[in-house]
Amino acid sequence: MTINLEDIQLAAQRLDGVAIRTPILTSALLNERLNATVYIKPECLQHIGAFKFRGAYNRLSQLSPAEKARGVVAFSSGNHAQGVAYAAQLLKLDATIVMPSDAPAIKREGTARLGATIRLYDRETESREEISADIARQTGAVLVPAFDDEDIIAGQGTCGLEIMQQLQALDCVPDCVLSPCGGGGLLAGISTAVKGCNAGTKVYGVEPQHYDDHYLSKQAGERVKIHPQLKTVCDALMATTPGELTWSINSKLVDDFLRVSEDDVAHAISFAFRYLKLVVEPGGVVALAAILQNKLNITGKTVAIVLSGGNIDSQSFSKCLEEFPSP
């Protein structure tokens, strides 16, 4: 069970004219500061403000008519929620989303606006897996996993395929690509696309310091489950163990994992505000944070980074700007 470049190319056909082909951006200031050539893939400009729409639409558009009639159910802190809700809206399906009660308001409201039914749960006392399974049993709805699914991964991989195509159009092959890593779906899709296009390009996953399950799994040589003592602002990257399928891909294709602190994240959000003029959420900004903090030596290199989402509440955003006024 795995995916290859062809699966991603097929997903790209399904998404053609439906998903936004996000641009590749550059910043002379960023290049000068890092002494490197950095290409930015801003998935915050994707529908629903995050890459998650890609995988969701690729999955939902392939449901059978009978499945479509029964609708879908998904659990997510917010971006997968909105991705599934918007894909369901476009395909005219019913969608139920199981969300933690502490999800950012912007993500909850976005999901509701897209017409999905929301079932809130308590992260501490309830199991989102059980609630979702119950709903699936009662309604016959198809459960749409957030990352551990071939169609989801292939959909997210179209982001990586676009990076390689867009850079090729600039006569450029990146030395490395950095992507955020939560459950590992985006990273698995991107690493498959990137290595499929050019085996020599290195791929890095970036995690929050306290949610470094991929980093530790790589150290251990097998999937490990972590038990974080500290919270992270990166609500989109709070997975505690790599997905089974995503790990089977990422353990082979990802060259290394990098970790960034909570301060690194807030600093990068303020940097993106001030110099890139982009709104990026905590979980979406970690690849930028990694290069700004020299977690990888990229001097003289050509680097692509994915800014995977921009759904952040205004209070959290303002706090980052206040903490790092001169990023």
Place this chain on the structure above:
Amino acid sequence: MTINLEDIQLAAQRLDGVAIRTPILTSALLNERLNATVYIKPECLQHIGAFKFRGAYNRLSQLSPAEKARGVVAFSSGNHAQGVAYAAQLLKLDATIVMPSDAPAIKREGTARLGATIRLYDRETESREEISADIARQTGAVLVPAFDDEDIIAGQGTCGLEIMQQLQALDCVPDCVLSPCGGGGLLAGISTAVKGCNAGTKVYGVEPQHYDDHYLSKQAGERVKIHPQLKTVCDALMATTPGELTWSINSKLVDDFLRVSEDDVAHAISFAFRYLKLVVEPGGVVALAAILQNKLNITGKTVAIVLSGGNIDSQSFSKCLEEFPSP
């Protein structure tokens, strides 16, 4: 004395590979809310965070070797300052910028970082024109006007040319184009480009309510000078009379002028944060504000809007998000 489409095409050649060809963005949510097809030209993603680099580079790159050796001087509240400073840096010229002491810190710091010499002045008691003329007399530096100059206007017009080319590539001709209007340089360039490509596309300039010198000039049938009693947050649009050259163009080519309130501006900044994931400054957001506030009937129409800059201090930005949490 005027400019035509060919001047803009020549400017585009000079800017090719130097300026950023900013993308065209869309938002399903914006289209749904306005029941229109809106294309967004985000010049906040241009070098120095505003369109002003286009005109400055088009002007400076055409200086003679003797002029280049003497350097340039310009006065500006911030974006023209940074545009001239960055163009001068690329072309290895000395630049002196005369800036008001109340210019946003982000613009002052940006100008200094680009290596320009800054001469601050007091808006109330000093004349920037006299200070700049003095500097030009003493050093032989060439004065680079902010808007009332054929090369500056032609450079800004490349933004309008790109809009028409990028929409043509999508098999689309816009019914109308909306642009911010301060001194009228961007608007003169855009109206020349747009009408040159398609005479039937309507062009609108948007001003802050209290700085509506173009609106009033159109009513009067001649250039009028206003004496605003109230300030505006749109520091980039504080001209009190249309430029002579820009008005000779805009009075012929611009179909109408629209006005937005201070609240409309803050609301649109918050909207761009929340739904477009873009950082837009007050003067840059007025075209978006105009369509969000139904200042023009665009139902069923195809509309292009220019977001002309994104250089806003974090405190001002956070204040807009706080005032309009659900834009």
